[in-house]
Amino acid sequence: METMRTDPCPALFGNSASNSEVPIAYFSEFRCPFCRALERDLESLLAEDPATFRLVQHELPIFGPPSELAARASVAAARQGKQQELRRRFMRTPMVAEEASVRRVAETLDLDVEQLLIDMSSAGVQAELDRTRALADLFGFIGTPGLVIGRTVLSGAVPLSLLRQIAEGEKAEPFPAC
Template sequence: MRADLCPALFGPAVLTEIVPIAYFSEFRCPYCRALERDLDTLLAEDTASFRLIQHELPIFGPASELAARASVAAARQGKQQELRRHFMRTPLVAEPASVLRVATDIGLDVDQLARDMASPEVQADLDRTRALADIFGFIGTPGLVIGRTVLNGAIPYTLLRRIAEDEKSRQTSVC
């Protein structure tokens, strides 16, 4: 992974004109909940300049692991962000019944979701995220890689915006 870090971190296609933002988060982390709203604001203000790449980093036990698996599995149906919003914006604690209820509410195929959550592919995705977090020294959440800038922990929106704009102003490719 270290030899070809960019695709693992940002996905296969990193475009020169778009600043990738790799976001390492945990559903039960209160700082992640606040940062997630700030990231939504940043992306809404300038959708053409930034691309968010989600990395689930469950660190608070079985409920976190379950929510992370559901999120990664929901991405396979194109509904990761919708599921994440339900989990991040409510006091919901992830348990099998609540995950299935949210999945049903947002129109996911729950049978496919359950199969995907138990799949080796979802496990591999979570393992990759853990390996990336280790490379960047993320021992907690939230963690961000905005272009070339690495941040661990909560930051105010003004700093997030300033770093994002600085990365956007650079003319060279991130990778």
């Protein structure tokens, strides 16, 4: 974790950083109403200019066991290339995550459900959630949502107009952000 303090960029934005994309690290919680609204705004921003922005998801479960289960499912779904589809379904459905509901959503997305359940309990998923918690602590995120857009750190809900303004400002900065 000390490496993360001296160079948080790989953990924050991933190793596939590009010199032509503005990275957006998004810390969210499935039961957070502000995250639900911000999620739609982020989708709009990314759809407007998909070649310019790269979203990196960080699950930050803060509302107890159902949130933890949903976060584990999201991280595990990423291993099957379906994280955003699963997230979209969870964010747009007024459900409390439990194994049966996770299973139903996974089946509708053609995920390998048994592998998903195995991965949800894996050390790798736990390590990713621990890394996210450490990053959130490093950036002072005590709740959700949290964003790091290039060099700009934002905590809490932000309107789409401000999101666009910050994204455009970061786009104008020299690459890379880290």
